[in-house]
Amino acid sequence: MQILKKTELAALKKAQELGAEKVIELLDKKGLVGRGGASFPTGKKWRFAFDAKADEKFVICNADEGEPGTFKDKFILENNPETLIEGILIASYVVGAKRAFIYLRGEYDYLKGNIEKVIKSVIKRSRLDVSVEIVVGAGSYVCGEETAIIKSIEGFRGQPYYKPPFPPVSGLWGKPTIINNVETLTCAAQAVLFDDWNSSLRLFSVSGCVDNPGVFELPVSVRLSKVLELAKPRGKLKALFFGCFGGCMPYVDMEMTPENVCGQDCVHGSCSVIVVDDSRSIVDLCYVIAKFFAYESCGKCTPCREGTVRVLFLMKKLKDMKATKEDLALLEELAHHIKNTSLCGLGQSATNHIITGLKHFREDFEERIL
Amino acid sequence: MSDLVLNILRKVQDRDGFVSEDALKRLSKDLKIPVSRLYGVASFYAMLHTKEQGRNIIELCGSPSCYLNDGFDVEKLLEKEVGVNFGQTSKDGKISLFKTSCIGCCDQAPAMLLNGKPVVNLTKTKVREIIKKCRS
Numbered sequence: 001m002q003i004l005k006k007t008e009l010a011a012l013k014k015a016q017e018l019g020a021e022k023v024i025e026l027l028d029k030k031g032l033v034g035r036g037g038a039s040f041p042t043g044k045k046w047r048f049a050f051d052a053k054a055d056e057k058f059v060i061c062n063a064d065e066g067e068p069g070t071f072k073d074k075f076i077l078e079n080n081p082e083t084l085i086e087g088i089l090i091a092s093y094v095v096g097a098k099r100a101f102i103y104l105r106g107e108y109d110y111l112k113g114n115i116e117k118v119i120k121s122v123i124k125r126s127r128l129d130v131s132v133e134i135v136v137g138a139g140s141y142v143c144g145e146e147t148a149i150i151k152s153i154e155g156f157r158g159q160p161y162y163k164p165p166f167p168p169v170s171g172l173w174g175k176p177t178i179i180n181n182v183e184t185l186t187c188a189a190q191a192v193l194f195d196d197w198n199s200s201l202r203l204f205s206v207s208g209c210v211d212n213p214g215v216f217e218l219p220v221s222v223r224l225s226k227v228l229e230l231a232k233p234r235g236k237l238k239a240l241f242f243g244c245f246g247g248c249m250p251y252v253d254m255e256m257t258p259e260n261v262c263g264q265d266c267v268h269g270s271c272s273v274i275v276v277d278d279s280r281s282i283v284d285l286c287y288v289i290a291k292f293f294a295y296e297s298c299g300k301c302t303p304c305r306e307g308t309v310r311v312l313f314l315m316k317k318l319k320d321m322k323a324t325k326e327d328l329a330l331l332e333e334l335a336h337h338i339k340n341t342s343l344c345g346l347g348q349s350a351t352n353h354i355i356t357g358l359k360h361f362r363e364d365f366e367e368r369i370l
Numbered sequence: 371m372s373d374l375v376l377n378i379l380r381k382v383q384d385r386d387g388f389v390s391e392d393a394l395k396r397l398s399k400d401l402k403i404p405v406s407r408l409y410g411v412a413s414f415y416a417m418l419h420t421k422e423q424g425r426n427i428i429e430l431c432g433s434p435s436c437y438l439n440d441g442f443d444v445e446k447l448l449e450k451e452v453g454v455n456f457g458q459t460s461k462d463g464k465i466s467l468f469k470t471s472c473i474g475c476c477d478q479a480p481a482m483l484l485n486g487k488p489v490v491n492l493t494k495t496k497v498r499e500i501i502k503k504c505r506s
Binding site for chain 1: 374375376377379380403407410411414415416417418429432433434435437438439470471472473474475476477478479483486487488
């Protein structure tokens with residue numbers, strides 16, 4: 001696997017030889033984009049922070065991998081933390097940051113000891129004057145959102161805020177801040193060092209009704225049939241969910257590019273695929289996901305705070321076969337309102353499962369009506 | 371490292387088992403941060419507890435992947451074996467039950483965290499053994 005290749009501090013050395021601007025150009029040329037879900041060009045993000053004038057800058061590694069069905073960052077944290085730390089040091093060197101953070105989700109606290117050891121050893125060998133501190137989160141999905149991470153590290157409730165200003169211009173404590181995902185920073189080190197680094201490879205987390213769940217490194221344009229061949233579906237295939245936030249679709253053997261997934265009204269995100277067999281009702285899955293969003297809404301904006309709770313109420317009625325036709329119509333209307341009017345990405349995707357569920361599997365919902 | 375509020379609160383919890391009102395008041399003085407803000411932070415996060423908890427904390431994963439691989443209703447079994455509902459602590463003070471959104475063990479579902487460490491591929495026998503161990 002390309003993601004497991006070690007850079008052994010040679011990537012940092014090469015970055016220092018090239019100088020900050022050339023590293024940014026190199027990342028642009030190699031086509032590295034963010035792997036946290038938004039696919040923003042990494043070089044561009046770094047350039048914003050590089051250009052920003054400030055007495056202090058920060059780098060944050062987003063290790064708050066909270067999307068249900070996603071476990072590829074954990075795979076890197078466990079299997080190639082050295083290269084990740086080197087990626088963090090390269091980012092710090094490029095933008096001129098002396099202090100970097102790893103925002104590690106609370107559920108991965110047990111990985112902290114080993115990561116700390118690796119940080120110590122890599123920094124010692126790099127002879128760079130940069131500190132890398134681990135901040136352990138405490139169980140909050142929304143803290144994977146970059147502005148919420150900032151608030152959380154600053155010691156406030158981890159609630160997102162309106163952008164702009166974007167973090168590379170004004171982020172942690174009002175200073176220019178790069179926030180990159182674990183996979184992105186690991187790739188950054190590898191992209192700098194290896195001439196044959198392949199930008200099209202992605203880590204797919206596949207789980208659900210499969211006999212061989214796991215993390216698979218595949219080209220972004222891989223056919224869905226190939227992904228499933230590796231994961232070995234159990235039973236007859238019915239649907240795929242892209243985490244909790246990405247919505248669902250029936251099986252179509254298409255190339256898994258973000259554009260194609262988007263064509264099914266779903267969100268590709270960070271390549272998590274949850275496989276569902278035909279013994280399941282989409283309503284039951286949507287109920288599980290509705291519980292998740294009602295629980296994880298941070299409470300800041302009204303559509304998400306109130307809406308997700310109402311959605312859960314209506315989904316429970318549906319699940320228990322107590323909902324009317326009017327309830328279903330209300331659920332659909334509410335789902336669109338929440339999507340269109342919420343403040344951050346969480347609220348805006350909090351009803352994708354219902355919108356796409358109704359689009360592709362309406363009969364499952366109608367079956368449960370009184 | 372210890373100047374960050376979240377890290378400090380976690381440390382307090384590691385020491386005391388939860389973040390008490392007294393601890394928040396003391397921290398407020400030390401850090402010169404209003405106690406209301408500290409309480410706001412402590413109560414925001416699912417894994418920070420402002421009330422005393424059991425000696426062992428079980429956090430059951432509620433992700434769709436765990437749901438799809440749960441052939442025996444692990445939720446009900448846990449409630450039955452511990453004798454309390456989720457969000458509560460057993461009378462002997464030995465076990466607190468919580469649900470959590472996803473612990474990233476989707477490839478080893480169903481899974482849960484026991485005192486912060488993952489226990490994966492849960493079966494009825496495994497669950498019963500764990501509860502027994504927590505009680506001893």
